[in-house]
Amino acid sequence: MSYIAFKHLHTTLATLTLLVFLLRGAWAMMGSAMLDKKWAKITPHVIYTLLLISAFGVAWLGWGYPQVMHGWITAKLIGLVAFIAAGVMAFRPSGGKRLRLDMFALALVIYGYLVAVALTKSAFIV
Numbered sequence: 001m002s003y004i005a006f007k008h009l010h011t012t013l014a015t016l017t018l019l020v021f022l023l024r025g026a027w028a029m030m031g032s033a034m035l036d037k038k039w040a041k042i043t044p045h046v047i048y049t050l051l052l053i054s055a056f057g058v059a060w061l062g063w064g065y066p067q068v069m070h071g072w073i074t075a076k077l078i079g080l081v082a083f084i085a086a087g088v089m090a091f092r093p094s095g096g097k098r099l100r101l102d103m104f105a106l107a108l109v110i111y112g113y114l115v116a117v118a119l120t121k122s123a124f125i126v
């Protein structure tokens, strides 16, 4: 697969990640039983896995990463882990409502950071 194909796949999966995250957030706020469906729990994992594969594809083909180190790509990897961790806490049924809302907001901020890093190619987004 070419660099351009991986990049299209990666941005599509990044968009899908946000849409699914917002949909789950809306379901959580409405107290919808949809959140408990098996496919609703599995889908985010599938999307994250594909997002990571596409990320490594574009990082390797476009930037020679990890043979050639790029701080901003490492920052994106760490950022994705932080995004997933905040998301897990945001949708944990046992968590307090305040904490879950805070984690939801934090995950969105991290998502924005990841897009900014991609556009600026800098971990410091300048």
Ligand code: HEM
Binding pocket: 007, 010, 011, 014, 015, 017, 052, 055, 056, 058, 059, 060, 062, 063, 073, 074, 076, 077, 080, 083, 111, 114, 115, 118, 119
């Ligand atoms: C939620 C997570 C992520 C989001 C929202 C995201 C978003 C984006 C976006 C919007 C672009 C396109 C930038 C452009 O058109 O110039 C991009 C490109 C890219 N992303 Fe991600 N990304 C995520 C995760 C990752 C991860 C974990 C990695 C680490 C391997 C990564 C590595 C890259 C690379 C190498 C590019 C190509 C940049 C280029 O060649 O222009 N991304 N990402």
